[in-house]
Amino acid sequence: MKIKDIALDGVVRQNPTLRLVLGTCPTLAVTTVAFDSFGMGLAVTFVLICSNIIISLLRNIIPDQVRIPAFIMIIATFVTIVEMVIKKFVPDLYASLGNFLALIVVNCIILGRAEGFASKNPVGYSALDGLFMGIGFTLALTIMGSFREILSKGSIFGLQIWDASKFSISFFGTSAGAFLTYGLFIAVFTVCYNAVENKSRHKLGVDVSVKEEA
Numbered sequence: 001m002k003i004k005d006i007a008l009d010g011v012v013r014q015n016p017t018l019r020l021v022l023g024t025c026p027t028l029a030v031t032t033v034a035f036d037s038f039g040m041g042l043a044v045t046f047v048l049i050c051s052n053i054i055i056s057l058l059r060n061i062i063p064d065q066v067r068i069p070a071f072i073m074i075i076a077t078f079v080t081i082v083e084m085v086i087k088k089f090v091p092d093l094y095a096s097l098g099n100f101l102a103l104i105v106v107n108c109i110i111l112g113r114a115e116g117f118a119s120k121n122p123v124g125y126s127a128l129d130g131l132f133m134g135i136g137f138t139l140a141l142t143i144m145g146s147f148r149e150i151l152s153k154g155s156i157f158g159l160q161i162w163d164a165s166k167f168s169i170s171f172f173g174t175s176a177g178a179f180l181t182y183g184l185f186i187a188v189f190t191v192c193y194n195a196v197e198n199k200s201r202h203k204l205g206v207d208v209s210v211k212e213e214a
Contacts, residue, residue: 003128010132017140018189022108026100027141028178034157037145038138039093040100043082045134047104049127050078052118056126059119071114076105109137140185148172148181 016022023044030036054074055062062070083101087094094101104110113133118126146156152173154164171177 006125006128007132010129010134011136011139012193014133015136015140015189016109016112016133017137018186019193020109020112021186022112023137024182025103026107027144028175028182029100030097031141031145031148031178031181032173033096033149033153034142034146036093036096037141038157039086039090040097041134041138041141043086043097043101044104044107044109044137045131046082047075047078047107048110048113048130048134050130051075051110051114052126052130053123055114055118056121056123062119067119068111068115071111071119072105075110075114079104109133144181144185147185148177152177 010016012019014020017027026040026044030040051071051074055071058070058074079102082104083094086097086101113129117129121129150156150161151169152164152171154160154162154168169177172181
């Protein structure tokens with residue numbers, strides 16, 4: 001297993017938001033503005049890295065019969081830490097994210113990586129998997145949040161770009177706007193991903209043909 005493969009899987013090939021369509025609830029709910037999106041992404045990344053490390057360390061100790069409850073307990077511990085830190089140091093973000101912070105405990109991304117990767121791989125690889133999955137999730141949420149904030153409020157990360165009273169599309173600040181934005185981003189990402197993959201396969205096929213002829 002190569003670090004490059006883990007990185008590409010987390011950010012592109014298995015991007016949890018745009019490829020696997022996991023963590024849909026926070027994706028739709030918190031991407032109203034870029035700051036909230038980025039904050040949620042960082043919180044999930046922290047929990048992913050820490051829970052992956054602990055689960056990987058205990059993978060040969062936790063009995064199969066209780067592995068899911070054990071995973072949830074480990075994840076819940078780190079989610080509680082994140083909640084307390086954000087509430088103490090970034091109260092505005094805590095107020096914006098609300099109950100969605102607590103729901104990180106049952107986030108399909110974290111449970112999926114715990115079950116599918118951390119419980120089967122060494123600590124180093126598991127930590128990297130958590131890091132790059134978190135980066136992929138954070139990038140997707142932040143870009144979507146920026147897109148919606150720019151169109152609906154004329155600002156990004158709270159910095160006003162233009163006067164929203166003169167031009168804004170308030171629809172993108174609504175729930176329906178969240179669904180439309182998510183669908184558009186998945187479609188664009190899928191088209192770009194497939195184009196790159198097809199180009200890579202074509203290039204590989206040409207290279208193989210050239211070698212065979214030689």
